[in-house]
Each structure stands twice: as C-alpha cells, then as structure tokens.
Amino acid sequence: MKNIQRVGMLTSGGDAPGMNAAIRAIVLALDSSVEVIGYKHGYNGLINSESIRLTQSDVDNIIHLGGTIIKSARCKEMRTSAGIKQAVSTLIKDKVDALVVIGGDGSFNGLLAIQEHWAGQVIGLPGTIDNDLDGTDNTIGFSSAINTAIQAVDKIRDTADAFDRVFIIELMGRHSGHIAFHVGLASGAEAILSFENTDTEHPEQVIDSLAKQVKQYQNSCNNSFLICVAENLWPGGVTQLRDQLNRYDFIDASACILGHIQRGGAPSANDRILATKLGVAAVEALKGGMSGFMIGERYAKPILVPLLDAIKHTKMVPDHLIQAHKNIKAINPTKIDNL
Ligand SMILES: Nc1ncnc2c1ncn2[C@@H]1O[C@H](COP(=O)(O)OP(=O)(O)OP(=O)(O)O)[C@@H](O)[C@H]1O
Numbered sequence: 295m296k297n298i299q300r301v302g303m304l305t306s307g308g309d310a311p312g313m314n315a316a317i318r319a320i321v322l323a324l325d326s327s328v329e330v331i332g333y334k335h336g337y338n339g340l341i342n343s344e345s346i347r348l349t350q351s352d353v354d355n356i357i358h359l360g361g362t363i364i365k366s367a368r369c370k371e372m373r374t375s376a377g378i379k380q381a382v383s384t385l386i387k388d389k390v391d392a393l394v395v396i397g398g399d400g401s402f403n404g405l406l407a408i409q410e411h412w413a414g415q416v417i418g419l420p421g422t423i424d425n426d427l428d429g430t431d432n433t434i435g436f437s438s439a440i441n442t443a444i445q446a447v448d449k450i451r452d453t454a455d456a457f458d459r460v461f462i463i464e465l466m467g468r469h470s471g472h473i474a475f476h477v478g479l480a481s482g483a484e485a486i487l488s489f490e491n492t493d494t495e496h497p498e499q500v501i502d503s504l505a506k507q508v509k510q511y512q513n514s515c516n517n518s519f520l521i522c523v524a525e526n527l528w529p530g531g532v533t534q535l536r537d538q539l540n541r542y543d544f545i546d547a548s549a550c551i552l553g554h555i556q557r558g559g560a561p562s563a564n565d566r567i568l569a570t571k572l573g574v575a576a577v578e579a580l581k582g583g584m585s586g587f588m589i590g591e592r593y594a595k596p597i598l599v600p601l602l603d604a605i606k607h608t609k610m611v612p613d614h615l616i617q618a619h620k621n622i623k624a625i626n627p628t629k630i631d632n633l
C-alpha cells in the first residue's frame with residue numbers, strides 16, 4: 295500500500311457537470327490524514343501556484359453542483375516546455391505525492407507531459423461533456439449535457455411544430471458527434487448529421503438528400519422536421535446549412551446553436567454516480583501505486599486505461615445507433631423522385 299500524504303487535484307478544459315462530484319469522491323475516499331490541494335483554473339493553478347486546501351467538510355455538500363469549485367481553464371502556457379517545468383516545480387515545492395486531473399484529452403496530454411518530468415503518481419478522470427475519450431463508455435458530464443440539450447430540443451420541437459418548420463440545431467462536441475447523435479435520437483430528430491454519417495466533401499448531395507426528406511415528410515404528415523448537427527461538422531456552420539436549405543421554396547428553416555447551456559446545470563444522477571464511482575476507484579489506484587492511467591468505465595465497472603490509450607480519438611458513435619436512427623426515421627432518398 296503506497297503511503298500518500300499529499301494529493302494535488304485540478305479540473306481542466308471545458309467544465310463538465312459532475313466534476314464537483316468527482317472532487318468530492320476523491321477527497322472523501324482518501325484518509326482524512328491525507329492533505330488535498332486543489333489547484334485553481336486548470337493548469338494555471340499549478341503554473342502560478344494558485345491553490346486551496348480541500349478538506350472533507352469543504353466538499354461534503356457539492357455533489358449536486360454544476361461547474362467546478364476549483365475552477366477550470368484552458369492554459370496556453372502548459373503547452374510550452376517552460377510552462378510544464380513550472381508546473382512540475384510547483385508540485386515538488388508543495389511536496390505533492392500524486393496529481394489527479396479531471397478533464398478531457400487535452401488535459402491528459404498535459405498530465406502526460408508532467409509525468410515525463412516528475413516522479414509522483416498521475417491519474418486522470420474523464421471529465422468532459424464530449425464523451426470523446428477512448429477506453430471509457432462514458433465521460434463525466436456527457437449524460438448531464440445530453441439531458442440538458444434534450445430539454446431544449448423538446449422546446450424547439452414545440453415551436454417548430456406550430457409552424458411546421460424545419461429547425462437545424464447545433465450540438466456541442468468540438469470534433470465528436472456523441473452529443474449530437476444521442477440528443478438527436480432521444481429527441482426524435484428527423485435527421486442527424488454527425489461525423490460518422492455525413493459526407494461533408496459533397497455538401498450539395500447532403501443538402502439535396504435532406505431537401506428530399508423534408509419534401510417527403512411534408513407530403514406524408516406535414517409536421518416539424520428537426521435536424522441535429524454536430525458542432526464543427528458543416529462547412530460554414532448551421533446558419534450556412536439553413537441558408538442552403540432555404541433555397542428550396544418549400545422549406546422555411548431556422549437555425550439554433552444550443553451552445554454553453556449544454557455545459558451548465560446540476561449533474562444528472564448518472565453523472566453523480568459515475569463521478570463518485572470513478573473518484574473512489576482513483577483513490578484505490580493511487581493507494582495501489584498506479585500511475586499513468588485514466589480511470590474509465592466499461593460495462594458499468596471502473597477500469598484502468600493507460601492515458602496514452604485514452605487520447606487516441608478512435609471512439610466514434612456506434613454503428614448500431616446510426617442504424618437504429620436510420621431504421622426509425624430516415625427516408626431512403628434513393629426512393630424519392632428528383633425534386
Ligand atoms: N499537448 C499538450 N501539452 C500540454 N498541455 C496540454 C496539451 N494539450 C492540452 N493541454 C492542456 O490541457 C488544457 C485543456 O485541454 P483542452 O482545451 O484540449 O480541453 P480538454 O481537456 O480536451 O477538455 P474538453 O475537450 O472537454 O474541453 C489546455 O488548455 C492545456 O492547458
């Protein structure tokens with residue numbers, strides 16, 4: 295059993311609902327004799343030596359809070375060798391034995407850079423709404439983000455329905471389609487455009503196919519038509535897509551970028567439970583002397599994933615979800631006559 299006396303912790307990258315629940319779980323799972331230092335504003339806190347002591351009573355009642363009590367940030371300096379050295383020197387000065395970083399793939403790159411220059415233990419917890427880390431079925435924040443987005447999309451559905459309108463909704467995800475696809479499925483969107491199922495090399499064909507689907511929809515039921523689109527997918531964004539669709543005289547499309555509301559709010563039950571499970575498992579891993587791992591979740595159980603494997607960017611929207619949506623909603627454009 296490793297004798298750990300001081301643990302450093304930080305949250306980095308886009309904040310995610312459930313980060314506080316993870317902080318809480320780690321602090322409460324550690325022996326009360328272990329000192330926990332929370333570095334503030336992501337890696338900036340390490341570089342600028344800005345930290346707070348986190349006691350068990352500090353974190354006892356934060357499981358339900360969105361955001362992160364130790365703040366997050368994107369820290370440019372951490373991408374330089376001077377920044378990394380400065381971060382390491384703070385860890386040495388503070389006599390930290392282990393560092394836990396809650397964040398996404400970028401944050402894990404920072405952790406790997408620290409590991410190269412520091413003898414302490416490093417552990418990552420997957421904290422990002424994007425669900426784009428390999429080796430884990432879910433990331434902390436994903437479930438909350440899709441729940442929040444679904445509520446918003448349901449409201450858009452009401453007004454879209456009233457006007458029989460086409461609505462194009464952009465979901466977050468940076469370069470991954472997990473949020474867009476899950477929200478599209480759960481809100482019954484008529485079309486979902488994600489990296490896995492959309493040929494953006496040939497935008498005109500996609501537009502033509504969408505227009506045909508809308509036409510067919512109008513002919514058969516004359517209702518609203520929702521299109522969920524992954525952020526950074528469509529050349530020119532969703533407003534451009536709207537303009538392209540509005541060239542068809544039978545289409546009256548609006549666009550809505552859901553944006554940062556997807557990152558806010560209280561964490562869902564799933565995220566609170568996931569964060570707690572993974573936080574406790576992180577402490578077990580530290581006590582067992584492990585280093586260089588992300589604590590992920592597979593089939594509802596915590597697992598250790600080498601940090602390098604977690605950041606490979608190979609986790610795509612599963613094919614069975616794409617097929618499920620096709621089977622339920624999509625109208626095969628080849629069966630529709632040219633407009
Ligand atoms: N290659 C790298 N080397 C060192 N540090 C890095 C590197 N990449 C990212 N970081 C650090 O991690 C921070 C967070 O990274 P990034 O902005 O990519 O978010 P993330 O952790 O991927 O989370 P999310 O995708 O949810 O926003 C960066 O601002 C930077 O401080």
Ligand SMILES: O=P(O)(O)OC[C@H]1O[C@](O)(CO)[C@@H](O)[C@@H]1O
Pocket residue numbers: 308368398422423424466467468469525557
């Ligand atoms: O808040 P920022 O820095 O604009 O970052 C937005 C990005 O962060 C995320 O919310 C989380 O990675 C992405 O989905 C989005 O692209």
